[in-house]
Amino acid sequence: MVALTLRLDLWSVAEVDQASSCMPDTVTEGVEMTNPNTTVTLTDAAAARPPVRRRGKIAGMLQRHESLRGFFLLSPTLVVMTIGIVIPFAILVTMSLWTAVGFDFNTTLTTQNYQTAIEQPIYGALMHRSLVISGWATVGTVLLSYPMAYYVAFHVHKNKMMWIVLMTLPFWTSYLLRVFAWKVVLGYEGVINSGLLWAGLIEAPLEFLLYSQQAVVITLAHSWVAFAILPIYVSLEKIDRSLLEAATDLGDGPVARFFRITLPLSLPGVIAASFLIFIPTTGDYITPALLGGPDGMMIGNLIQLQFGPVNNWPMGATLAIGLMLYIAAIGLVFLALTKVFRERMA
Amino acid sequence: MSTESYIRRPNRPLQVYAIIFLIVLYLPIMFLPLFSFNDSIYTSFPLSGFTLQWYGELFQREPVWNALMNSVKVGLWTAFLSTMLGIFAAKAITKYRLPGQNAIIAFIMLPLVVPGIIFGVALLVLMSSLGITLSLYTVALGHVIICLPFAIATLLPRFEGLDPSLEEASADLGENAWWTFWRVTLPVVWPGILASLLLTFTVSFDEFIMAFFLTGTEPTLPMYIWGQLRFPQQFPSVLALSSMIIAVSFIIVFLGQWINRDAHISTRRKGAKP
Amino acid sequence: MSTDAFISIQNVDKYFGKFQAIDNVSMDIGHGEFFSLLGSSGCGKTTLLRMLAGFENPSKGEIFIDGQPMSEVPPHHRPVNMVFQSYAIFPHLNVRDNIAYGLRRQKLTKQKRGDMVDEMLELIALPGYGDRGANELSGGQRQRIALARALILRPKVLLLDEPLGALDKQLREQMQLELRALQRQVGITFVFVTHDQEEALTLSDRIAVMSHGTVLQMDTPSGLYEAPKTRQVASFIGTMNFFEAEVKATNGAIMDIEAQGLGRIQLPRGDRHFNEGESVQVAIRPEKLRLSDEKPEGPGHTVQGHLKNSAYLGERSHFYVALDGMDAPVAVSAQNRTRIAPDTSDAKPVWLNWSEESIVVLGKD
Numbered sequence: 001m002v003a004l005t006l007r008l009d010l011w012s013v014a015e016v017d018q019a020s021s022c023m024p025d026t027v028t029e030g031v032e033m034t035n036p037n038t039t040v041t042l043t044d045a046a047a048a049r050p051p052v053r054r055r056g057k058i059a060g061m062l063q064r065h066e067s068l069r070g071f072f073l074l075s076p077t078l079v080v081m082t083i084g085i086v087i088p089f090a091i092l093v094t095m096s097l098w099t100a101v102g103f104d105f106n107t108t109l110t111t112q113n114y115q116t117a118i119e120q121p122i123y124g125a126l127m128h129r130s131l132v133i134s135g136w137a138t139v140g141t142v143l144l145s146y147p148m149a150y151y152v153a154f155h156v157h158k159n160k161m162m163w164i165v166l167m168t169l170p171f172w173t174s175y176l177l178r179v180f181a182w183k184v185v186l187g188y189e190g191v192i193n194s195g196l197l198w199a200g201l202i203e204a205p206l207e208f209l210l211y212s213q214q215a216v217v218i219t220l221a222h223s224w225v226a227f228a229i230l231p232i233y234v235s236l237e238k239i240d241r242s243l244l245e246a247a248t249d250l251g252d253g254p255v256a257r258f259f260r261i262t263l264p265l266s267l268p269g270v271i272a273a274s275f276l277i278f279i280p281t282t283g284d285y286i287t288p289a290l291l292g293g294p295d296g297m298m299i300g301n302l303i304q305l306q307f308g309p310v311n312n313w314p315m316g317a318t319l320a321i322g323l324m325l326y327i328a329a330i331g332l333v334f335l336a337l338t339k340v341f342r343e344r345m346a
Numbered sequence: 347m348s349t350e351s352y353i354r355r356p357n358r359p360l361q362v363y364a365i366i367f368l369i370v371l372y373l374p375i376m377f378l379p380l381f382s383f384n385d386s387i388y389t390s391f392p393l394s395g396f397t398l399q400w401y402g403e404l405f406q407r408e409p410v411w412n413a414l415m416n417s418v419k420v421g422l423w424t425a426f427l428s429t430m431l432g433i434f435a436a437k438a439i440t441k442y443r444l445p446g447q448n449a450i451i452a453f454i455m456l457p458l459v460v461p462g463i464i465f466g467v468a469l470l471v472l473m474s475s476l477g478i479t480l481s482l483y484t485v486a487l488g489h490v491i492i493c494l495p496f497a498i499a500t501l502l503p504r505f506e507g508l509d510p511s512l513e514e515a516s517a518d519l520g521e522n523a524w525w526t527f528w529r530v531t532l533p534v535v536w537p538g539i540l541a542s543l544l545l546t547f548t549v550s551f552d553e554f555i556m557a558f559f560l561t562g563t564e565p566t567l568p569m570y571i572w573g574q575l576r577f578p579q580q581f582p583s584v585l586a587l588s589s590m591i592i593a594v595s596f597i598i599v600f601l602g603q604w605i606n607r608d609a610h611i612s613t614r615r616k617g618a619k620p
Numbered sequence: 621m622s623t624d625a626f627i628s629i630q631n632v633d634k635y636f637g638k639f640q641a642i643d644n645v646s647m648d649i650g651h652g653e654f655f656s657l658l659g660s661s662g663c664g665k666t667t668l669l670r671m672l673a674g675f676e677n678p679s680k681g682e683i684f685i686d687g688q689p690m691s692e693v694p695p696h697h698r699p700v701n702m703v704f705q706s707y708a709i710f711p712h713l714n715v716r717d718n719i720a721y722g723l724r725r726q727k728l729t730k731q732k733r734g735d736m737v738d739e740m741l742e743l744i745a746l747p748g749y750g751d752r753g754a755n756e757l758s759g760g761q762r763q764r765i766a767l768a769r770a771l772i773l774r775p776k777v778l779l780l781d782e783p784l785g786a787l788d789k790q791l792r793e794q795m796q797l798e799l800r801a802l803q804r805q806v807g808i809t810f811v812f813v814t815h816d817q818e819e820a821l822t823l824s825d826r827i828a829v830m831s832h833g834t835v836l837q838m839d840t841p842s843g844l845y846e847a848p849k850t851r852q853v854a855s856f857i858g859t860m861n862f863f864e865a866e867v868k869a870t871n872g873a874i875m876d877i878e879a880q881g882l883g884r885i886q887l888p889r890g891d892r893h894f895n896e897g898e899s900v901q902v903a904i905r906p907e908k909l910r911l912s913d914e915k916p917e918g919p920g921h922t923v924q925g926h927l928k929n930s931a932y933l934g935e936r937s938h939f940y941v942a943l944d945g946m947d948a949p950v951a952v953s954a955q956n957r958t959r960i961a962p963d964t965s966d967a968k969p970v971w972l973n974w975s976e977e978s979i980v981v982l983g984k985d
Contacts, residue, residue, distance in 0.1 A: 069442060070438045070441065070442025071438070073434050073435075073437055073438035073441075073442070074434065074435055074438035074439070074450070076431055076434055077431045077432070077434055077435040077438075077454065077494065078450070080431060080490065080491070080494070081453065081454055081491070081494065084457075084465075084469065084487070084488075084490070084491035085453070085456060085457075085465075085468075085491070087472060088465070088468030088469050088471060088472040089468055091468070091471050091472050091475055092464075092467065092468045092471055095471055144367070147360060147363050147364075147367075148363070148364055148367045150360070151357075151360050151361070151363070151364040152364075155356060155357060155360060155361070155364075161603075161607050165600065165603045165604075166368065167368070167371070169596060169599060169600065170371055170372060170375060172545070172548055172549070172552070172595055172596075172599040173375065173552060173591070173592050173595045173596070174551075174552035174553070174554060174568055174588075174591060174592075174595070175552070175553075175554055175555070176552075176554040176568050176571065176572065177375070177378070177552070177568075177571075177588045177591060177592060178374070178375060180378070180571075180575070180584075180588060181374040181375050181377060181378050181588075182374050184374070184377050184378065184381065184389045184585075185373075185374050185377060187389065189388050189389065189390045190389055190390065191377055191389065191390070191391065193390070194388075194389075194390030194391040194392075195391045197391075198391045198392050222370075222371070222374065225371065226371070275459070276458075276459060279459050279460065279461065280459065280460070280461050280462065281461075282461060283460075283461020283462070283463045283464060284461065284463075285463055286554065286555070290575075300461065300463050303463055303467060304463065307467060307470065307559070313471065316467060317467070317471065320463070320464050320467050320468070323461065323464065324460070324464060327461075509706065509708065511704045511705075511706050511708040512708050512710060512711075514673075514675055514695070514702075514704070514708070515702070515704055515708035515710075515769075516710075516721070517674075517675075517694070517695040517696045518673060518674075518695055518696070518700075518701055518702045518770075519696075519701065519721050519722030519769065519770070519773065520696050520697075520722045520724075520725050520773070521696055521722075521724070521725075522694070522696050525724075526696075529721075529724075530710060533712040534711065534712060
């Protein structure tokens with residue numbers, strides 16, 4: 001151990017006294033100054049220390065209330081988000097209560113659009129179909145990603161970060177391009193068909209690959225897999241390994257261990273992943289537009305049409321709001337179910 | 347955490363699954379560059395021959411260059427704005443005990459979860475009711491809204507990993523908030539800032555949905571591609587363009603993730619101070 | 621409140637949401653004092669320190685430093701400097717830049733700044749370490765650099781948040797003495813937070829014992845040890861034997877107490893105010909009891925008991941004596957002056973002897 005020797009002769013009590021504003025009542029014996037230069041430095045430094053100033057009112061208030069400071073810092077972001085989220089939504093709701101007259105809007109508030117949406121079967125059917133397609137895509141994605149996430153969490157010991165980056169990299173490319181890629185793969189003269197033809201496995205190109213609901217489901221699942229993996233991975237990674245060891249010690253084989261410990265503990269991640277996929281995909285319109293054909297059309301396409309050729313913005317707004325309500329409702333039901341499930345488990 | 351070798355036993359089927367998974371994940375995207383070098387306007391097997399003509403042709407097309415410039419401009423603005431706002435937000439969230447904090451974070455993260463079409467439509471409605479003509483600026487606004495959650499998600503782990511006593515020490519030693527940020531916070535979190543810039547740029551560069559609804563007369567690159575998709579002869583040049591975009595995106599994102607690799611995916615929310 | 625106190629904390633409350641961390645704390649700290657805040661974790665001592673530094677603000681009450689109220693003064697304008705528990709050495713700066721960090725605002729020449737840093741490095745016995753990186757340092761070195769970084773600014777008050785907690789025992793004891801010497805020579809007020817009572821007793825001029833956000837007792841080390849005011853303080857610092865007792869009579873200057881196990885004892889009343897018939901507690905430190913095989917002659921009180929158990933600790937031995945009328949044995953601590961450990965056969969009759977001054981009488985709480 002290094003013996004700490006403090007050279008106390010460098011520190012003059014007298015000089016420090018002059019710098020501070022009150023005299024000490026416990027006067028310790030002054031130590032001789034052996035280094036005059038040092039003394040000068042001390043005095044200058046001590047004098048140079050800025051005195052405590054009175055500050056402005058606002059500054060004082062900010063110091064007193066910490067949460068004020070926090071909000072001050074957060075405010076630009078909040079303002080932007082308010083402009084970007086809250087206000088547009090408010091306007092959207094308002095617009096859904098208007099009706100379209102030619103190129104203009106009849107701004108008398110009416111729930112006519114909502115009535116139309118409920119009465120005309122096409123809206124309900126399309127909504128329903130969108131939810132079904134999204135549902136299948138979600139199930140598929142979660143089922144396919146889970147083993148991959150499990151692998152990286154439990155069986156990769158070096159360069160975990162590398163694996164995670166590799167898994168999520170495709171997600172960072174343009175969504176449009178990914179869907180386009182699937183079009184190339186599934187097309188009438190695309191990769192699968194031409195490859196199978198070339199290999200002599202089929203006689204004529206498979207028709208059902210493209211422009212169908214299945215095409216949409218497959219493409220959605222593939223596109224969102226990278227997004228799903230992360231929450232599942234995180235919740236698997238958080239599982240305390242000693243729990244698994246304890247289970248083994250108490251007699252569980254690997255399969256039992258998985259179903260009794262790993263799966264239940266990773267459920268929050270699975271639920272999060274499910275939400276993260278289901279919600280955005282219900283409103284998707286790129287995939288159905290490029291690959292869905294008439295069978296695979298989803299509510300997103302209809303909304304987009306309202307703002308495009310059909311030029312019925314109020315209706316489009318209504319459908320958008322309807323979509324959000326549906327998603328919210330399903331989400332709440334799902335959350336309630338998981339709560340009940342969890343309570344029964346505990 | 348030292349796990350016993352019993353748990354660590356390699357699982358062959360799972361390994362195989364993982365490899366296949368990765369292959370299937372990348373394969374569809376890989377076909378784009380594959381066929382972009384193919385001497386045919388059809389994306390079918392067998393391959394016809396190697397050619398660079400589709401790439402060469404692209405470089406001569408002025409609309410392509412214009413769209414590229416537009417995307418770059420929007421991307422740079424979006425990256426800068428969303429990262430800056432993200433820094434403020436991440437700082438505020440990690441440093442201060444704000445009431446309703448989790449709700450605020452959830453609110454900011456909304457664009458990640460809500461279908462893009464809803465945001466696109468809502469902003470379109472907002473712009474038109476304010477009488478603002480659609481242009482690259484409106485696209486940039488839409489992109490900032492989309493990219494803010496990404497920026498915050500990238501910056502938050504960095505800020506959370508920052509030992510709070512470092513900033514307190516700096517304040518204790520006489521530096522005000524600005525100087526503390528400049529002398530202590532910034533040097534420690536700059537990988538996160540750089541990563542956020544790169545990632546938000548890429549997201550904006552690749553983004554299609556907001557651009558679709560908010561573009562005026564000047565298209566971004568994805569919008570240009572969308573327009574070209576209805577012409578089958580243009581297929582190969584679209585392939586070439588897409589391949590380049592994908593390659594650039596991959597590189598930038600990889601760089602961004604690599605720079606920020608020490609920031610762990612943080613799942614904890616800020617707890618109560620002692 | 622005395623107005624010439626250097627630091628004055630007046631009726632301070634602190635709430636974190638619904639949780640009350642500090643409950644009506646007041647204290648005055650004099651200039652040049654080595655003042656310790658002692659308590660177990662969660663008692664509020666660190667919160668109080670942080671309020672002095674400016675990182676927390678009182679929900680109610682006021683803090684004055686050198687006569688000036690601090691409630692609207694942010695940390696970077698306060699005349700205090702702090703040594704953090706984690707030392708908070710800036711990882712991206714080397715030792716020299718770390719120590720000189722706070723000097724930026726003083727607009728010194730590069731030469732002068734360099735000289736001051738060298739001076740500090742000499743002071744903390746790390747000469748030539750200036751160019752070392754922050755991550756090349758040991759815990760003890762970081763601690764000293766954190767100290768130097770604060771002291772170079774010549775603060776009026778130095779706040780220390782459990783600075784020795786991460787050091788091993790030997791280094792810690794060494795550092796304790798050095799810190800004490802440094803403080804005495806420099807004459808700066810030190811406010812020191814610790815959970816280690818021995819450390820507090822060694823270093824401090826005065827100690828405030830805290831628990832659950834309140835100050836239990838504020839006194840000099842010997843005052844706390846010899847004259848604790850409550851059972852909580854008495855048992856917090858060191859060990860203490862407690863005996864249930866009742867005041868039988870108060871005749872002028874003499875108090876007559878019937879204590880469990882000890883029997884009837886008379887004490888000078890001093891400044892204690894207890895009424896006849898009141899239930900009290902009698903407390904004696906283990907080292908104040910003298911153990912012997914035969915009934916001792918001479919002054920003091922004596923009582924007989926049986927030796928139940930003993931523990932040999934090298935430097936001293938602990939004995940556990942059972943007295944009539946008490947369930948729990950009484951702990952006696954004796955230094956092993958003779959080489960051979962005293963005979964400790966079971967159930968041996970022994971005598972305990974103590975003097976009047978060793979007794980502490982506490983109210984029932």
